[in-house]
Amino acid sequence: MSAEHKQLESNNGCVHYWISRNCNQNAICILFTHGLTANHTMFEKQVEYFEASYTVITWDVPLHGLSRPYQNFSYENTAKELKAILNKENIKKVILVGMSMGGYPSQEFAYRYPENVDRMIMLNTTPFGLEFYSKSDLWWLKQAAPLGKWFTDRMLRESMAKSVSKTDYSYKKMIEMLNPLSKAEIIEQMDIAYGKFAKENKNVQFDCPVLLLLGDSDTTGKVKQYNKAWTKATSYPLHIISHAAHFSNGDNPEQVNLEIENFIQGKGSYDI
Template sequence: MAFANINDHRIHYEDTGGEGLPIVFSHGFLMDQAMFDPQVAALADDYRCITWDERGFGQTECKGPFSYWDSASDLIGLLDHLGIDQAVLVGMSQGGYLSLRATLANPDRVKALVLIDSQAAADTPEEREGFQAMHDAWIEYGPIDAVAGGIADLILGPGIDQHEWLVRWRFRPPAMLTEPFNTLVGRDDITDRLGEIKCPVLIFHGGEDQAIPMERAEQVRDAVADCAGIVVVEGAAHAPNLSHPEAVNGPLAEFLAGIN
């Protein structure tokens, strides 16, 4: 267990070390660095795998309002802390939001970008309304099964073992969700800047994702300069790297070998 003081926040991270190409994994909303355990287990022999808890999640504090540009700065600050000049960024959902912004703000620090069920667009008013309803229920009732179970179905998909994450959520004070939620629904639309991204990009998207439609992934694919394509993970919901790790790890390893 390790911590770094970055941008006036105490940020928790894990680092496998080694001399391999560094990969920084950034997790999705409500999740934490452990969501990439299947990828770290598959890649750590050949790559330096770094996972971290973003503001307000896991063991990282949140001191007030922030944007995903701030989170991107946290990521680059973590690279500085670890003495890493350049890394591959892997981001799932909100982890992709901040990884996209880190790539735009610091293109020389990013060797390649991997997005898992993410997007460059802001949410539509209808999407924000739905997320607001989930947030309000979480704040009012806490992560009871009726609330957290539905969100777990959205992220992991029905029929997937959700126990570990439901337990983690029960120990999380509901009020801690508010600032990260405000960041999520208040983020800016960076679609018109995607053409600035010149590094290699690979996209994964769950075939059954109900949180982010496939066309958002296609939008990124069509706009960036060097995209290896979209790997559609059939049967997966919003977090295919957790629910269907074999379908993600193979193409991810192949992509990494090609850029290494």
């Protein structure tokens, strides 16, 4: 099955998405949102696994992939774009999977449109919530883009890809997703995405079941510490992906896919 490439025009730009619609009209829809400087192909291992039994949507988040240029980026606007996609496809309920930065549009969407969310899987991401972040945490977030300017173009790409991956597949996939971007565009994405998170972060409460997934070798920022604090504060189950760094769905797609499917089907040790 091949996904159908579609576009959605909004006041801020053209948003590109891909849908593999299951022939079963009652099939559950899973919507995957990729991480910073990546694009929809970050989930190719998940699409391959799930499209036979589910309707699957991937997209290029505004400012990323083909969804460039895009004006007035904010997580509020990304949530509105997702809502417009679902309206266009006449999909009432989705399961959200957000990887790293992709967790922010997902959480924003669940906050604004809870009636449209069946459950959420947060993959190597961090929580919305004012209590989780100190002033120094937010300050360091804003330093990612300025620090990136000190790297040469090649060093920046290679260091980014190496830092998030544990397998050759994930490293090469990250390099491939970075290839179409100039160094200036990479830094712009980092600057806007982290800056907007600091401004739009808020206390939230989700009524739907939430699963946290984290690579056992994830050394990106304080992702591991935030996830431990997140599960402690909310009692959301936290499952560790073995032999995986930050790009855990690329490093160990077999376990990630199984964790997602078990969570959807209500199997395994899930406190939901």
